[in-house]
Amino acid sequence: MIRRISLLFVAALLMMALAVPAFAASPSERACTGTFTSEQGTKTCTVTVEGKNSNFTDTTQTSGQGNTGNKPQTSDTCGGTGSGKCPPGQF
Numbered sequence: 050m051i052r053r054i055s056l057l058f059v060a061a062l063l064m065m066a067l068a069v070p071a072f073a074a075s076p077s078e079r080a081c082t083g084t085f086t087s088e089q090g091t092k093t094c095t096v097t098v099e100g101k102n103s104n105f106t107d108t109t110q111t112s113g114q115g116n117t118g119n120k121p122q123t124s125d126t127c128g129g130t131g132s133g134k135c136p137p138g139q140f
Contacts, residue, residue, distance in 0.1 A: 077116040092117050100139035104129040107140050 075092070078085045083096030093112040100107065106128040113119040127135040 075116065077113075077118070081117070090114060098140060100129075100136075102139060105136060105139050107135055 077092045077094065078087075081094035081096075083094055086093045086095070091112055091114060093110060094117050095108065095110045097106050097108045099105070108126045108128060109123065110126075111117050111121055111123045113121045125135075127133055130136060
């Protein structure tokens with residue numbers, strides 16, 4: 050009886066050890082210092098930085114097919130300025 054319980058315990062540990070890598074974060078997700086999203090094969094990392102004046106924000110969005118380094122597309126948007134351009138010396 051004890052041997053059967055030990056075998057079940059070892060089997061359960063082995064199943065958990067094999068399942069963990071399946072749920073591990075991708076390299077693109079680990080490298081993202083902001084918000085990471087994945088939609089229909091497109092991976093996107095969005096990072097928002099507050100300027101010296103808290104009314105200004107700079108949002109950089111990088112996306113790619115399968116990972117953020119494959120065919121990357123980057124956009125940079127400043128918020129709080131009205132013109133969408135970053136004021137000099139804010140960031």
